[in-house]
Amino acid sequence: MGKPKKLLNNPVDVVTELIDGLTAACGGDLRRLDGRNAVVRTEIADGKVALLIGGGSGHEPMFPGFVGPNLADGAPCGEVFAAPTPDLILDTLSAVDRGRGVLMVYGNYAGDNMNFDIAAELAEEVGIVTRTVRVWDDVAAAPLDRITDRRGIAGDFFVIKVAGGAAAELSDLDEVYRVAVKARDNTRSMGVALAAGSIPETGERTFELPEDEIEIGMGAHGEPGIARRKITDADAIAEEMTDRILADLPFSAGDEVALLVNNLGATTCMEMLIVARKVHHVLKARGIAVHRTDVGSFLTCQEMAGLSITLMKLDGELKRYLDMPARSFAYSRA
Amino acid sequence: MGKPKKLLNNPVDVVTELIDGLTAACGGDLRRLDGRNAVVRTEIADGKVALLIGGGSGHEPMFPGFVGPNLADGAPCGEVFAAPTPDLILDTLSAVDRGRGVLMVYGNYAGDNMNFDIAAELAEEVGIVTRTVRVWDDVAAAPLDRITDRRGIAGDFFVIKVAGGAAAELSDLDEVYRVAVKARDNTRSMGVALAAGSIPETGERTFELPEDEIEIGMGAHGEPGIARRKITDADAIAEEMTDRILADLPFSAGDEVALLVNNLGATTCMEMLIVARKVHHVLKARGIAVHRTDVGSFLTCQEMAGLSITLMKLDGELKRYLDMPARSFAYSRA
Incomplete structure (x- = not known):
């Protein structure tokens, strides 16, 4: 097959431009984080357990399309098929934290795992508590006895939907974590x-x-x-x-x-x-x-x-x- | 370009099978009309002005994907890229009528115009009042002074959304028609x-x-x-x-x-x-x-x-x- 035609401008700008389109389309519900490639909700209630999701771009609407009320509070967006940097994750995490900690839900890929883990350590140093749920729903990626080697694919959505509801309703990070793990494991x-x-x-x-x-x-x-x-x-x-x-x-x-x-x-x-x-x-x-x-x-x-x-x-x-x-x-x- | 690969069974069954998928996915909100290729809402209030939409298949989710509360009440589905038959339109129209008449909204194509018009005449014979709004939003299809030669494309959705709201709230077919015409004309x-x-x-x-x-x-x-x-x-x-x-x-x-x-x-x-x-x-x-x-x-x-x-x-x-x-x-x- 040949190269597909696409409606793009300078290909190096795709992530920046798609986030501009997303925030424009969402009309005030979302904002871009300080000129960075991340989106956060405009209003996040004080004392809310925050839900952060994210990963490489190119999979739209995952992840930034699922930021909103009773869903995620923010999403750092990596370059196409590349994990977001620890720095970007940390900044997004700081922007959505409301003092009750941040649950991070993302797909189980080596680059994402590494960068979200580094961001979690950096967050701890500044007093932000995080918990992590890696989604590994793809049964084709590895045998069941190596489930933690499996990739996260569309099952991300169910985990985000459940975690988003739990994070909107429950005031304890560990409880939100427990519910999200249950969603992932099922x-x-x-x-x-x-x-x-x-x-x-x-x-x-x-x-x-x-x-x-x-x-x-x-x-x-x-x-x-x-x-x-x-x-x-x-x-x-x-x-x-x-x-x-x-x-x-x-x-x-x-x-x-x-x-x-x-x-x-x-x-x-x-x-x-x-x-x-x-x-x-x-x-x-x-x-x-x-x-x-x-x-x-x-x-x-x-x-x-x-x-x-x-x-x-x-x-x-x-x-x-x-x-x-x-x-x-x-x-x-x- | 070569032929694309598709996940299909017998190609003659695509419309029947996609309606089965749609009604399964909508879990009780929709039903198939008596073994025919049409969907209708399971519950339509007595005395409601009904909204009927429809056209050829192959354009999914238009039209059957927009049948539901505050949207359309029913949609006859033609074969791929072919208007539904007058007979199918009439039966769907009869199934959604609740005594206040039926507004029909569809794209402006010769085959659809002919078949919906015939169905409207047949409906009149059995005492069902209808009004028709043909959508002609495609500015590329003909000059403005021949606007009624233009095709209906995605603007169908806005007309359906507005007409669906009006049909849910207003009790007079002519009023719903007036609002739908305004949506179409704008x-x-x-x-x-x-x-x-x-x-x-x-x-x-x-x-x-x-x-x-x-x-x-x-x-x-x-x-x-x-x-x-x-x-x-x-x-x-x-x-x-x-x-x-x-x-x-x-x-x-x-x-x-x-x-x-x-x-x-x-x-x-x-x-x-x-x-x-x-x-x-x-x-x-x-x-x-x-x-x-x-x-x-x-x-x-x-x-x-x-x-x-x-x-x-x-x-x-x-x-x-x-x-x-x-x-x-x-x-x-x-």
């Missing part, structure tokens, strides 16, 4: 790629797939998956992915779940709905009830064609925070 | 295509664009635009499109507007935000205030790369209905 995802996205700075595709092949389990930057094969029909692919997700937690008959079907970039809404339909069929056949379904673009990899399926096993507490009203650029719920 | 759009979408049944692209060219004003099915040219930077393209839209109504200094930046399919959120930022800059420079901004996938053409810009000039009444809370698959607002 969340599993898997992706399938049909075609690669590209790197905005160069236009180069992040990988090459033959014209008639797909890759199951591919990561959000094009990291290798678990199987490359000829494309088959949507139902067979959706069923295989769902079965692998279900077997991993495992999810069982009688469970209640939230379902997220996430567009990795260029996939049509039509395909997303057809897959959502099949996942519902599989879950029904396994005796698993679906509490709610979200379908859309949550964590993308530029114009990658493909999607991911995420399931979170629910209890009353997770359901409560998942269902709370929220408002942000990329997710609003009455 | 709405202008223009699109730009970077690469073609494809027809799900065949995989064939709907048009061909050279690797370094874009087309300004291209329609949502790939209808010819007003200028084909080498791709330039995002700001120049966004400014040209915004200027053409502004000159058409015309919009003037002191006006207040709603802005919609609509993804035609495969364009990244990053690009959408960069363009939204530039449109804000242009409007500010022209002395036009932005009341609110929506950015996302509203009316797509499969995996077409490109976007459209829509502006609606607001008064107090339009603002009120635009801002009302709403809930549907593709649009929720607290």
